[in-house]
Amino acid sequence: MGLVAQSLPGIHITSPATYLSGMSKPAPTRYRTLNWSSYNASLRERGSLSVWFDPDMDWHAAPSGERGRQQTFSDAAIQACLTIKVLFGLPLRQTTGFVASLLRLAGLDWPVPDFSTLCRRQKTLAVQLPYRGSGGPLYLLIDN
Numbered sequence: 001m002g003l004v005a006q007s008l009p010g011i012h013i014t015s016p017a018t019y020l021s022g023m024s025k026p027a028p029t030r031y032r033t034l035n036w037s038s039y040n041a042s043l044r045e046r047g048s049l050s051v052w053f054d055p056d057m058d059w060h061a062a063p064s065g066e067r068g069r070q071q072t073f074s075d076a077a078i079q080a081c082l083t084i085k086v087l088f089g090l091p092l093r094q095t096t097g098f099v100a101s102l103l104r105l106a107g108l109d110w111p112v113p114d115f116s117t118l119c120r121r122q123k124t125l126a127v128q129l130p131y132r133g134s135g136g137p138l139y140l141l142i143d144n
Helices: 016-022 036-046 075-088 092-106 115-122
Strands: 049-053 138-142
Touching (some): 075 092, 092 115
């Protein structure tokens, strides 16, 4: 014999699934685009990216005067690569390829740090990224 719910006067017993299915959310507000040319222009501007490299930047490390192998790349060069890594969410190998193509587009004949160099140096170098709101284009200036 199954479980039988006895109904009391004025009380209606229903399952939770039936109760929740009867509730509905209000319909979300629908926005209509009226000015398609400005909307398309704003979508194109979202993808705008400007990366500026200072040709006078110290890309190579200065001699430290300590024993052992000297560092090839300056802290500024490593921080520039790691900043690009963090901004675009790239793995280290893809970061080196991306930085190499940026340097080639900028017309700079600088060597690119190896991914293992970036991995080793990122442990001791703190990359400072200020908060940036989503409004407006992204400008990345790389200098000393």
